[in-house]
Amino acid sequence: MTFEPADRVDQVPPSGIRRFFELAEEMDDIISLGVGEPDFSTPWSAREAAIASLEQGKTSYTANRGKRELRERIADDVAERYDLDYDPDEEVLVTTGASEGVDLAFRALLNPGDKVAVAQPCYVSYKPGVTFAGADVIDVPTRVADDFKLTREVLEDSGAAEADALIFCYPNNPTGATMTEAELRPVAEFAREHDLLVFADEIYSELSYEHDHTSIATLPGMRERTVVFNGFSKAYAMTGLRLGYALAPPEAITAMNRIHQYTMLSAPTTPQYAAIEALDNCESELREMREQYDRRRQLVLSRFDEMGLDCFTAKGAFYAFPECPWDDADAFAEALLEAERVAVVPGSAFGVGGDGHLRVSYATGMSDLKTAMDRIESFLADQ
Numbered sequence: 001m002t003f004e005p006a007d008r009v010d011q012v013p014p015s016g017i018r019r020f021f022e023l024a025e026e027m028d029d030i031i032s033l034g035v036g037e038p039d040f041s042t043p044w045s046a047r048e049a050a051i052a053s054l055e056q057g058k059t060s061y062t063a064n065r066g067k068r069e070l071r072e073r074i075a076d077d078v079a080e081r082y083d084l085d086y087d088p089d090e091e092v093l094v095t096t097g098a099s100e101g102v103d104l105a106f107r108a109l110l111n112p113g114d115k116v117a118v119a120q121p122c123y124v125s126y127k128p129g130v131t132f133a134g135a136d137v138i139d140v141p142t143r144v145a146d147d148f149k150l151t152r153e154v155l156e157d158s159g160a161a162e163a164d165a166l167i168f169c170y171p172n173n174p175t176g177a178t179m180t181e182a183e184l185r186p187v188a189e190f191a192r193e194h195d196l197l198v199f200a201d202e203i204y205s206e207l208s209y210e211h212d213h214t215s216i217a218t219l220p221g222m223r224e225r226t227v228v229f230n231g232f233s234k235a236y237a238m239t240g241l242r243l244g245y246a247l248a249p250p251e252a253i254t255a256m257n258r259i260h261q262y263t264m265l266s267a268p269t270t271p272q273y274a275a276i277e278a279l280d281n282c283e284s285e286l287r288e289m290r291e292q293y294d295r296r297r298q299l300v301l302s303r304f305d306e307m308g309l310d311c312f313t314a315k316g317a318f319y320a321f322p323e324c325p326w327d328d329a330d331a332f333a334e335a336l337l338e339a340e341r342v343a344v345v346p347g348s349a350f351g352v353g354g355d356g357h358l359r360v361s362y363a364t365g366m367s368d369l370k371t372a373m374d375r376i377e378s379f380l381a382d383q
């Protein structure tokens with residue numbers, strides 16, 4: 001008897017991002033523009049709410065679907081932002097990060113052999129998640145020519161009409177692309193025409209700098225076929241607290257909760273108190289963080305422009321996605337790390353369509369960010 005990984009585990013390659021973190025960890029004086037998480041701490045009052053709950057001994061499981069009070073606040077927040085009504089009892093599931101929501105949706109709603117159109121470049125979890133659910137990926141590469149927006153044309157060209165489901169994420173990791181309501185409309189139309197389930201990862205919905213975020217669930221005929229994933233990691237700088245949620249019609253939430261109740265029981269309790277406070281009272285902190293990200297975004301984009309590094313105008317999340325001046329972006333990222341101690345991630349780590357690009361995260365303080373830009377500039381000048 002040996003510990004051979006199961007076939008579905010063996011099929012999945014190790015994360016391309018990790019390799020870079022491991023390289024970077026071995027070096028001193030690194031400025032990492034590689035990470036996908038806020039550099040801010042969770043707003044203090046949200047931390048205090050978590051601390052108070054611990055002091056009061058509130059350390060039991062919550063309801064499987066999450067504390068009702070939190071589900072109500074989530075439903076109110078979504079109603080206020082998008083004018084979308086979700087029933088807190090039937091249509092909201094509190095999860096251990098948006099990541100758990102994505103995994104649950106794949107496993108609860110897909111059958112082996114189902115096909116999932118995955119818009120790429122994308123967050124590294126989607127394709128492995130589809131594989132773990134026994135379903136198959138249809139690669140949908142978005143294009144730099146479209147500023148990495150998902151278009152009807154790329155859906156058609158990649159055979160997504162054959163899919164059972166579609167997953168995408170805007171504002172996007174790794175490109176920073178966003179989509180307006182008008183741009184989402186043809187995607188919604190395509191999903192309706194081909195009767196696709198839609199998995200919309202909206203974890204960066206609060207970080208859209210040039211226009212308001214539109215949830216695809218607001219478009220005609222979409223709420224009933226869409227599972228929305230969101231959470232507290234990005235907007236409220238709560239990555240380590242591991243709290244997210246899924247919104248969907250009752251049948252989908254019931255199926256997802258069927259797995260969640262056996263595998264997770266409930267999302268962690270302490271962060272649920274932090275999340276209630278975040279939704280109730282942390283709007284100004286959220287706005288402040290968003291303003292800071294936006295200032296950094298503008299700095300990064302203008303510095304890249306001055307350096308002659310082609311980069312489309314990323315409008316959301318906290319990433320820029322410049323074209324790599326070398327043919328081999330992996331080699332470029334490694335050389336930049338060694339020569340200048342700046343870590344960026346090659347776009348190939350994020351699936352098809354990412355090749356030839358670099359993901360540069362600006363979830364880093366302004367002074368480090370400026371130093372990193374100087375170092376990149378000097379690296380390019382030395383070539």
Ligand code: PMP
Pocket residue numbers: 036037096097098099100123169172173201203230231232233239242243244
């Ligand atoms: N979706 C995307 C697009 C992400 O970038 C991330 C985190 N990097 C997640 C989901 C995971 O979020 P959470 O911490 O809520 O699990």
